[in-house]
Amino acid sequence: MAETYQHSLGDASARQLSNTVKTNAQYGAITPRWLVRLLDWKGLEAGVLRVNRVAANTNVDVLCGQKGEQELPETFVNYEEKPKEYTLSLISTVLDVHTRVSDLYSSPxxxxxxxxxxxxxxxxEKQELELINNEDYGLLKNVPKSQRLxxxxxxxxxxDLDDLIAKVWKEPSFFLAHxxxxxxxxxxxxxxxxxxxxxxxxGAQFLTWRGLPIIPSDKLLVNGESNPKSVSGLSNILLLRVGEKKQGVVGLYQTNxxxxxxxxxxxxxxxxxxSAIGSYLISLYCSAAILTDDAIASLDNVDVGNYYEYK
Structure with missing residues (x-):
């Protein structure tokens, strides 16, 4: 990305501004970030979200119907003793721009x-990669075992996709796949x-299954790569329910x-x-939270290299 940009400066000495954009070449090709646009985002003030869930052994007694003067049942709802906390992650870099470049080569x-x-x-681009693959909060890494197929x-x-829908059957939102x-x-x-x-x-066309859009993302890796060298390998397909009101998957960010x-x-x-170099700090605080176990499911060991010969 930086190399392409530097050629537009039109001066060999200005091209010495190498490493202007200090990013990995893996993220050089900008792709549509559909996942970021489809997630519901929740702003945090303190940078931490605590998800309080009802304890698994909690039973709520209710009375159905009324004959005579029956005594109404009483119950207590207990939360998990150690609720899961989601802490915002930081993605940042420093952009250096030589003032001579910004002063003299400001056109076009x-x-x-x-x-x-x-x-x-x-x-x-790095944000979307982390939302899917981060060890702490990435969607793929945090699918419950009971929701893996x-x-x-x-x-x-x-x-296979029908089986995923059976796992996230309460208002599923979309599939996510390479x-x-x-x-x-x-x-x-x-x-x-x-x-x-x-x-x-x-403004784009997406394939669907059972009315649910199948959203492409090259951050759901094939054999650990976003751009595999061959069209064969294994990947995953996710199905998500999104939104805090639906107790689904939500994106988290820092406010103010x-x-x-x-x-x-x-x-x-x-x-x-x-040295007359101006520096700019770019910071992005983000994370993701799966509010309930049935908000996400994963289809594992997806073979992407199977073809048929038609006669």
């Missing part, structure tokens, strides 16, 4: 604004003569940040050093 691009935009895009034969079939997994599912549907319908969202640009994202000027 306003250098500071353009380099900040490119850096923020990479930070947001294996494919019947390897490739993702309509039956594009190669979606293509593999499409081949299985074609094989069975049941091509999935499409739906228009955000200094230099806030968008929810959870801030840009702060750090000053100019004696």
């Amino acid at each position: 691009h306003e250098q500071i604004a353009e380099q900040l935009r490119l850096t923020i895009e990479s930070v947001k 294996n494919t019947r034969k390897g490739p993702p079939t309509p039956d 594009p190669l997994a979606i293509a593999a599912f499409g081949r299985e549907c074609t094989r069975r003569g049941v091509p999935p319908a499409t739906i228009s969202m955000f 940040l200094p230099g806030e640009q968008t929810p959870g994202l801030s840009v702060r000027f750090m000053g100019i050093n004696r």
